[in-house]
Amino acid sequence: MAEESPVSWFAAPPVFDLGLELPDWYLKLQETSWQTFLTLPEPARTDQNWRFSDLKKVRFSELQAARPAENAEALVQRAKAERAEDFAAHFVFVNNRLVHSEINELPAGVICLPLNEALVECGDLVRNHFMKEEGSLGGAKFAALHAAATLSGLFIYFPQGSTCNSPILTHHFASGDFNCVFPHMLVVAEDQAEVSVLETFETAADDEQTFFFANTDLIANNGANLQYVALQDESDHGPKHIQLNSSRVGRDANIKAAFVNLGAAWVRQEAIARMMEEGSDCQVFSANLANGIQEYDQRTLQSHEAQHTTSDLLFKNALYDQARTIFAGLIEVQAGSHHTDSYQTCRNLLGSDQAEANAMPGLEIDADQVKCSHGSTSGQISDEEIFYLQARGIPAEQARQIISLGFLNESITRLKSESVQNYLFDRVARKFKSLS
Amino acid sequence: MSQTLNIQNLHASVDGNEILKGLDLEVPKGEVHAIMGPNGSGKSTLSKVLAGHEDYEVTDGQVMMDGIDLMDLEIDERSREGLFLAFQYPHEIPGVSNANFLRAALQARLPKGEEIDAVGFYKEMYAKMDALSMDRKFTGRAVNDGFSGGEKKRNEILQMMMLEPSYAILDETDSGLDIDALKIVAEGVNRMRCPERGFLVITHYQRLLDYIVPDVVHVLFDGKIIKTGGKELAHELEEKGYDWLTNELVAV
Numbered sequence: 001m002a003e004e005s006p007v008s009w010f011a012a013p014p015v016f017d018l019g020l021e022l023p024d025w026y027l028k029l030q031e032t033s034w035q036t037f038l039t040l041p042e043p044a045r046t047d048q049n050w051r052f053s054d055l056k057k058v059r060f061s062e063l064q065a066a067r068p069a070e071n072a073e074a075l076v077q078r079a080k081a082e083r084a085e086d087f088a089a090h091f092v093f094v095n096n097r098l099v100h101s102e103i104n105e106l107p108a109g110v111i112c113l114p115l116n117e118a119l120v121e122c123g124d125l126v127r128n129h130f131m132k133e134e135g136s137l138g139g140a141k142f143a144a145l146h147a148a149a150t151l152s153g154l155f156i157y158f159p160q161g162s163t164c165n166s167p168i169l170t171h172h173f174a175s176g177d178f179n180c181v182f183p184h185m186l187v188v189a190e191d192q193a194e195v196s197v198l199e200t201f202e203t204a205a206d207d208e209q210t211f212f213f214a215n216t217d218l219i220a221n222n223g224a225n226l227q228y229v230a231l232q233d234e235s236d237h238g239p240k241h242i243q244l245n246s247s248r249v250g251r252d253a254n255i256k257a258a259f260v261n262l263g264a265a266w267v268r269q270e271a272i273a274r275m276m277e278e279g280s281d282c283q284v285f286s287a288n289l290a291n292g293i294q295e296y297d298q299r300t301l302q303s304h305e306a307q308h309t310t311s312d313l314l315f316k317n318a319l320y321d322q323a324r325t326i327f328a329g330l331i332e333v334q335a336g337s338h339h340t341d342s343y344q345t346c347r348n349l350l351g352s353d354q355a356e357a358n359a360m361p362g363l364e365i366d367a368d369q370v371k372c373s374h375g376s377t378s379g380q381i382s383d384e385e386i387f388y389l390q391a392r393g394i395p396a397e398q399a400r401q402i403i404s405l406g407f408l409n410e411s412i413t414r415l416k417s418e419s420v421q422n423y424l425f426d427r428v429a430r431k432f433k434s435l436s
Numbered sequence: 437m438s439q440t441l442n443i444q445n446l447h448a449s450v451d452g453n454e455i456l457k458g459l460d461l462e463v464p465k466g467e468v469h470a471i472m473g474p475n476g477s478g479k480s481t482l483s484k485v486l487a488g489h490e491d492y493e494v495t496d497g498q499v500m501m502d503g504i505d506l507m508d509l510e511i512d513e514r515s516r517e518g519l520f521l522a523f524q525y526p527h528e529i530p531g532v533s534n535a536n537f538l539r540a541a542l543q544a545r546l547p548k549g550e551e552i553d554a555v556g557f558y559k560e561m562y563a564k565m566d567a568l569s570m571d572r573k574f575t576g577r578a579v580n581d582g583f584s585g586g587e588k589k590r591n592e593i594l595q596m597m598m599l600e601p602s603y604a605i606l607d608e609t610d611s612g613l614d615i616d617a618l619k620i621v622a623e624g625v626n627r628m629r630c631p632e633r634g635f636l637v638i639t640h641y642q643r644l645l646d647y648i649v650p651d652v653v654h655v656l657f658d659g660k661i662i663k664t665g666g667k668e669l670a671h672e673l674e675e676k677g678y679d680w681l682t683n684e685l686v687a688v
Contacts, residue, residue, distance in 0.1 A: 383490070385527050387487075387489055387490075387511065387527075388523065388526070388529070389529070389537075389541075390488075390511035390512040390515070391487050391488075391511055391512075391514075391515055391521050392512075392541040392544075392595060392599065393512050393515035393516040393541050393544045393545060394540055394541055394544050395510075395512050395544065396510075396511075396512065398540070399512075402529075402532055402536075403532070405531070405532070406529055406530055406531030406532035406578065407530065408531065409531035409532070410530050
């Protein structure tokens with residue numbers, strides 16, 4: 001059956017051997033996931049989850065597992081030079097391989113290990129949480145592929161009550177044409193724990209076709225606070241970036257998940273937030289700056305599965321040239337999830353007549369005493385706003401940039417930690433500069 | 437070179453309707469001139485035209501600022517040359533902090549390649565905020581975003597204090613202010629009065645002029661200055677109302 005699959009993205013499973021004794025359950029999961037990957041159909045227009053998507057972008061072929069890169073040391077230097085000022089630990093992966101790790105300060109009892117080492121050292125703990133999200137916003141095939149191939153990325157485990165305000169940083173680089181990387185991020189915050197993660201995706205060269213198949217699972221148990229931020233700052237032509245994210249929020253816990261996209265030719269991000277118990281709160285933010293012919297395709301679900309849960313989503317896109325964005329978001333208030341407060345906003349700033357912003361907000365409510373709102377807007381910078389800045393001596397072109405940067409910064413400022421905010425703001429500003 | 441803001445025979449229209457119909461006015465440096473007038477007389481149009489708003493078409497006349505023809509300059513160039521407009525309705529700029537906004541405005545005044553001294557900048561800004569009784573938290577907050585009416589006006593005065601213009605136009609800065617906020621704003625303006633700076637204070641009400649005492653008062657009606665006098669003219673207007681002058685005008 002698998003042989004009959006029309007899909008041939010890879011000539012062989014894109015796994016690589018690190019010479020480790022991996023647990024049986026993991027090897028078995030890899031194998032069944034590969035079969036699932038082969039069996040699942042390619043994304044199709046008939047699937048509501050792929051509405052408005054340019055399906056040509058997902059007709060892959062000749063993909064391969066990334067081989068070790070020769071330029072790893074230079075990339076480590078780049079990551080170190082540009083990283084956020086304040087951090088608890090820093091890990092750099094190039095082509096799936098850990099090439100740098102540095103630990104500043106982590107509370108006792110915290111596990112923060114590359115996935116392959118975690119599988120060996122605390123396999124059972126990983127197993128309890130590894131790739132458990134069964135829901136899908138269209139990317140089931142990518143989830144299967146990721147499970148079949150990943151040995152890259154981090155497993156972060158914060159035991160009960162352990163807190164660290166400085167973020168744990170990771171950098172994932174891809175280098176070399178047709179190379180695929182499979183960055184994994186699994187963060188578990190036990191009761192009352194507090195953890196912050198800042199992940200950056202970049203490419204080694206400007207002109208290579210590289211592929212990121214990332215998966216991020218965030219788990220916050222009772223009273224925990226978890227912040228996860230992904231900055232995708234790859235080359236703006238060539239790379240394709242797929243990231244599946246799930247957040248599971250426990251009682252009185254909070255997760256903030258943020259996605260900032262500046263690079264890549266094509267991005268597909270799916271974020272599922274599950275408010276599982278009373279008092280669960282999840283906030284999802286995104287700030288995206290697309291130009292040229294970049295296409296960012298984002299799908300979200302805010303799933304309220306208990307009473308008295310809250311969620312807020314704010315996605316902002318600034319589009320230039322012929323860039324395209326797609327936002328499809330659903331708020332689902334499940335049966336009996338009374339007293340839900342849920343908000344969803346997508347705002348688009350159009351910097352060109354040819355840019356295209358698609359927004360498909362949705363609501364499904366099966367409970368009482370619910371406060372929900374969703375909305376999307378698209379517009380241009382108002383002349384009055386530019387006039388105001390010009391009247392202070394700022395030239396019109398720069399005024400536009402300042403206003404656009406502020407527009408994106410609005411979702412960045414919702415995040416905790418000034419050093420994380422500054423890091424993101426500087427990267428967004430850097431891209432704006434490169435546009436003019 | 438004459439150190440004045442000199443407006444001669446200014447005609448301006450918006451959407452084809454003439455609003456300013458031959459306005460003459462001269463504000464020498466070191467003086468505070470007030471313009472009063474009923475609604476619709478052209479007060480706000482005058483401020484927008486001077487600042488260079490593109491919706492307003494200047495059809496005749498000229499405006500010279502220290503010998504420079506303002507109409508030859510872009511909006512931002514006028515500002516950098518030393519003209520400042522305190523807006524009646526200051527715009528909100530979400531996501532742009534007050535500090536970054538002021539820095540960008542000051543940076544625009546420096547030669548290319550020269551950077552603002554951040555330490556000196558914050559020191560100066562904090563001192564000026566203190567003078568306006570503005571909380572430090574306003575440095576990090578987005579420009580005017582979620583500010584009350586009084587906070588917005590105070591923020592305009594802060595910008596004026598930071599940019600140190602040669603000529604400042606205050607467009608109905610008193611509207612929406614309670615008496616305490618009005619006093620603070622007026623004090624900020626008075627502190628900036630000096631021989632090197634001229635003010636044009638546009639207002640509908642005489643109240644503001646109790647706190648910013650003008651050297652000269654002009655009455656604007658139907659796009660023209662119809663009367664000019666000393667500060668007592670403002671009181672006279674307050675007592676007798678604008679009808680006193682406009683009826684007189686119609687009678688003539």
